[in-house]
Amino acid sequence: MATKGMQTATAGTDPELACPIGPVVDIVFSRWTTPILWSLHTHGRQRFVELERGIARITPKVLTQRLRQLERDGLVVRTYHPEVPPRVEYEISELGRSLAPLFAHLAEWATDNLDKVEQSRHDYDADSA
Amino acid sequence: MATKGMQTATAGTDPELACPIGPVVDIVFSRWTTPILWSLHTHGRQRFVELERGIARITPKVLTQRLRQLERDGLVVRTYHPEVPPRVEYEISELGRSLAPLFAHLAEWATDNLDKVEQSRHDYDADSA
DNA sequence: CAGTATCCGGCCGGATACTG
């Protein structure tokens, strides 16, 4: 959703900009970022392998990619300890921690409404058949 | 992120299930769903073309797909008026409206913290070079 | 341990054209 060319000469405002949460969705809710942030938030500082084991089915390559992105966005702090064997620790940053109420809010919505979504899907599929 | 096989015989709880917001993210924050819900929420009931015009760069095929998904999940209500030419109207459902505080929360986080993310990216890129 | 390198398949979204 990287929006290029926002300053085109089209009349009026870019309609996509009318949705003010687009950028934040890309940052916080791209694939794997929520499980990573959640794990870091609830279990505290963790090493690479710990994260790898804690998050089912993620591959090291993808975990690295996501962690780099999160680090670049300032949501996660990476600490490298030059030992043998090397030790790297990841922890959630202040900025990342500021997402906690949002996540709680999301979790609350889930517990309140996920079954309604499930029900709706069931009904919809029944009607289609 | 469709999690199959949650009831496998692996010892302990599936670690990915430890993140309780995974399913909700798939429902609410998959591509194009936020602009669609946002538009429906702020501009009220809209016809297909109105949505198509209001959301920049979305194609009719993709808009249809997303609207169907949203309808199936119970977040959007579709009303078909059998006229000539046909008229179809989409509006946000009760369930969809229940996301409003969440979206407001997200928008608030964005205004408060998006510049920090931007700054962090800038710093990160500067260090890499 | 904490990654990187390489290859590869699938899927999703975009473009285009067409229809009841």
Add this chain to the structure above:
DNA sequence: CAGTATCCGGCCGGATACTG
């Protein structure tokens, strides 16, 4: 108007193997 049909390219993530 409100879609559907078809084709197609790119990208992302998964699998696998290897390294300082």
